[in-house]
Amino acid sequence: MxxxxxxxxxxxxxxxxxxxxxxxxxxxxxxxxxxxxxxxxxxxxxxxxxxxxxxxxxxxxxxxxxxxxxxxxxxxxxxxxxxxxxxINKDLLIKETLDFVKENYQKYNMHIVSGSDGNELRQISKGVGIDQCFKSIEGSPTPKKQLVANVLNKNNYTPKECVLIGDSINDFEAAHKNKIQFLAYNNKELVLTYPEFKPSNF
Known part of the structure; x- marks a missing residue:
């Protein structure tokens, strides 16, 4: 679950x-x-x-x-x-994932963990009106593996109940390092290797 x-x-x-x-x-x-x-x-x-x-x-x-x-x-x-x-442009938001987030953010604990700068991400998320959907928005300079570990520890989450959705091998490595599940998205090569995120999965 x-x-x-x-x-x-x-x-x-x-x-x-x-x-x-x-x-x-x-x-x-x-x-x-x-x-x-x-x-x-x-x-x-x-x-x-x-x-x-x-x-x-x-x-x-x-x-x-x-x-x-x-x-x-x-x-x-x-x-x-x-x-x-x-x-800071709402036209760049990906409809499929944002629709899922907006429909389910009260059902799941949702966090952003990104390789992009953390302060910048928070400004962008607020600027396009999605920041309220996430319990935290974290980014660099802290490496993604450590960001995930920090969120897990701070919130006492059970790893087997967590999943990371990403589009790069670095995302998979962050999930694997922290023993949480991984779903690939928007990257054909990753999708061929790992399970793919689709809203119907949940």
Missing amino acids: ITTIFWDFDGVLMNSNAVRDKGFEMVLANYPKDQVKQLMNFHQANGGLSRYVKFRYFFEEVRCEKITDEQVQVWADQFSEIMLANL
Whole structure:
């Protein structure tokens, strides 16, 4: 019996992945395109990882440059400005999952756990009018595996009664690490490997 649902955000509750792709390209527009392309490949293969990890990857792994936490934060803040300007848009919400959330948020404990910045997510969720549907909205810089663990511990949830719905392998890994169920959504490759989320499942 499922009592608690953990939701990823990008690609699951909102069609925001293309906007986030564009955001990285805009922020790093002054760097060589081939280097930015390497970052984009890493970004798209690791949808559940935070921008903090991705900016560090770009500078340390692609450009072989040292970067401090403070410098990473500057890049993350620039990225967030672009996101807030473009993602507070109800037209980007995914109807299937939002209809399910709105119809069932009083039946299940619902939480957002995302690789996107936590403060940014709370502003976006409030801006599009869905924040009241979730008991908490959590994001980076805390890794998703730890976010799930924190919510489980804080609320004394029973893992076998919880499920995480996500669209990336990082979402599956966060669920597996915390011994909760996982349902794939909006990603054909994941759906072929793992059970798929459909409103009729519940």
